[in-house]
Amino acid sequence: MENSVSEIAALWDRILLKIKAKMNDQLVYDSFFEGSYIDSIQDNQMIVVANSGLAVSILSTKYKDMVDGIVHEATESNFQIKFVEKDDIKKTVEIKPVKPAFFADSEINPQYTFKNYVVGPSNREAYQASLMISQNPGKLYNPLLIFGGSGLGKTHLLHAIGNAVKEKFPTTRVLYVHAQEFLNEFIKYVQGDNEGTNLVEWFKNSVDLLLVDDVQFLANKPRTEETFFSIYNNFYSAGKQVVLTSDQNPTLLNGLDERLKTRFVSGLPLAIKPIEKETCESILRLKIEANGLNVNDFDPDVITYFATTFGKNVRVLEGALDRLLFYTVNIHQAKHIDLKVAMDSVSSLEGAEDAKTQLSEDKIINAVADYYSLAPYQLTGKIRTSQIAMARHIAMYLIRTMLDVPFTKIGMTFGGKDHATVMNGVEKVENSVKTDKALAKAVSELETRLKGREKTEEK
Ligand code: ADP
Ligand code: MG
Numbered sequence: 001m002e003n004s005v006s007e008i009a010a011l012w013d014r015i016l017l018k019i020k021a022k023m024n025d026q027l028v029y030d031s032f033f034e035g036s037y038i039d040s041i042q043d044n045q046m047i048v049v050a051n052s053g054l055a056v057s058i059l060s061t062k063y064k065d066m067v068d069g070i071v072h073e074a075t076e077s078n079f080q081i082k083f084v085e086k087d088d089i090k091k092t093v094e095i096k097p098v099k100p101a102f103f104a105d106s107e108i109n110p111q112y113t114f115k116n117y118v119v120g121p122s123n124r125e126a127y128q129a130s131l132m133i134s135q136n137p138g139k140l141y142n143p144l145l146i147f148g149g150s151g152l153g154k155t156h157l158l159h160a161i162g163n164a165v166k167e168k169f170p171t172t173r174v175l176y177v178h179a180q181e182f183l184n185e186f187i188k189y190v191q192g193d194n195e196g197t198n199l200v201e202w203f204k205n206s207v208d209l210l211l212v213d214d215v216q217f218l219a220n221k222p223r224t225e226e227t228f229f230s231i232y233n234n235f236y237s238a239g240k241q242v243v244l245t246s247d248q249n250p251t252l253l254n255g256l257d258e259r260l261k262t263r264f265v266s267g268l269p270l271a272i273k274p275i276e277k278e279t280c281e282s283i284l285r286l287k288i289e290a291n292g293l294n295v296n297d298f299d300p301d302v303i304t305y306f307a308t309t310f311g312k313n314v315r316v317l318e319g320a321l322d323r324l325l326f327y328t329v330n331i332h333q334a335k336h337i338d339l340k341v342a343m344d345s346v347s348s349l350e351g352a353e354d355a356k357t358q359l360s361e362d363k364i365i366n367a368v369a370d371y372y373s374l375a376p377y378q379l380t381g382k383i384r385t386s387q388i389a390m391a392r393h394i395a396m397y398l399i400r401t402m403l404d405v406p407f408t409k410i411g412m413t414f415g416g417k418d419h420a421t422v423m424n425g426v427e428k429v430e431n432s433v434k435t436d437k438a439l440a441k442a443v444s445e446l447e448t449r450l451k452g453r454e455k456t457e458e459k
Contacts, residue, residue: 011074012038012048018070022329025292032058039089044383046071046079049086056083062290064111069377076415078381100206101197102185105385108166108176112159118286120279123153123272130157130243134164137172137209137241141268143232147246148272151313154245155373158211161243165209175207179217180372184386186224203231210235210242213373215264220255220437232263255437275314280307283314287321297335302342309346315370320346359450361399361413367450368395371442380414394443396422397429402450 016033023029032055039047050056059067060083071079114134119127126146133144146154162174177185189199203210210231218225235242249271250256250264275283281303285295295303306324310317327345328334334341362376369376372391379392396414399405400422407426411417433440 008038015074046081048083050083059083078383108162109159112156114160118283122275126270126272130161134161138239143242143244143267145244145269151315152272172208174209176211178213179215181387200230204234212244215244215246219253225257277307280311299338301339364398365395393425393429396425400426
């Protein structure tokens with residue numbers, strides 16, 4: 001990307017203005033954002049110099065989401081923002097790792113930690129086992145398998161394990177991979193895209209801790225399962241830890257190789273159950289504080305209302321809370337948030353009334369994002385990992401088939417893609433559902449969910 005120095009400076013000034021407008025605490029802005037600037041932009045990475053080590057740490061955690069959102073808004077691209085201290089710039093550039101042969105885009109998300117995971121009866125066992133394993137990888141239960149429904153915190157725990165292991169054992173090479181990503185990489189591998197590196201050997205030599213998310217995606221893929229089986233066996237016999245998640249107990253998964261089923265549940269299989277109301281309420285309080293707000297400004301019945309209405313899925317709960325916070329900061333400008341304000345802020349989410357609640361492009365995008373544990377802006381943005389590209393195509397396909405929106409208009413929704421690109425994406429899904437059972441299942445499940453929503457909302 002070619003950007004002049006002054007363009008970059010102007011961009012950051014614009015971003016700072018937006019941040020300033022959004023922050024309700026001038027002091028926080030002055031302390032941590034003042035004097036920051038973009039050092040460089042390379043591909044998708046934006047290096048931002050902050051005014052102190054503390055500012056780096058605060059901006060990379062507490063304000064990360066806000067900054068990501070505003071940068072996304074200002075640039076219409078998904079930059080990975082890295083905050084550094086001035087003195088660290090040289091080091092950052094020097095330690096840039098060599099691009100690995102496989103899973104080059106895979107990362108442990110530093111935002112998902114044990115510290116910000118709220119524990120209750122529904123997830124306590126899974127949490128405790130994850131914590132123990134990260135203190136003692138490979139020694140206790142292998143594999144650890146966590147299963148449960150969407151939005152219950154499985155992916156969060158996987159990343160928390162990765163982060164804790166990296167902290168305690170900095171030389172351990174940790175790989176997080178979504179099973180869909182594994183499939184995609186495997187397909188490229190079989191097509192000879194890998195410059196001769198053997199995939200099974202690569203895992204054996206390059207990874208010490210393997211975290212695989214959503215293994216249900218491996219079902220009905222015999223060759224991929226075969227390869228995964230070899231990889232798993234190597235880990236097991238070398239005493240290296242494997243942690244897996246699945247949306248249900250793998251023994252019940254249709255189309256999953258019997259040997260894999262047996263292996264997956266041979267260590268410690270643990271369920272996360274639907275999160276109880278009290279835990280949801282604690283999660284809400286934590287997220288409110290994490291946004292720099294005071295829980296006491298919220299009526300207790302607001303918390304209860306959100307927990308009972310949206311608590312089946314923590315991802316949905318977070319979305320509803322974001323909406324409330326956005327609403328109270330930008331639209332209603334309330335200091336004290338009572339039930340009326342809270343209900344108004346989410347009225348369109350619950351499917352109570354009128355035209356604005358009908359099926360829309362937005363709702364399809366949200367549903368697909370939720371299904372693949374992505375944020376909606378990742379679907380409409382420009383980053384192209386294979387998992388995101390796939391989810392993006394599915395969203396385009398559903399918008400086309402369920403709403404009959406013209407390709408050109410869909411292209412506009414997805415960051416200005418042209419007619420042909422959208423058409424290709426839609427056709428790809430159309431063809432793949434015929435042979436790819438997991439994809440067909442995903443698409444039909446999404447259709448059912450969206451139609452179900454349409455129906456209840458028509459009432
Ligand atoms: P899953 O992988 O089970 O679909 P995720 O781990 O992606 O769910 O969780 C969805 C969102 O909810 C994430 O942002 C995650 O941080 C949050 N979340 C889920 N459970 C908890 C919890 N117990 N405490 C705090 N945040 C949680
Ligand atoms: Mg997940």
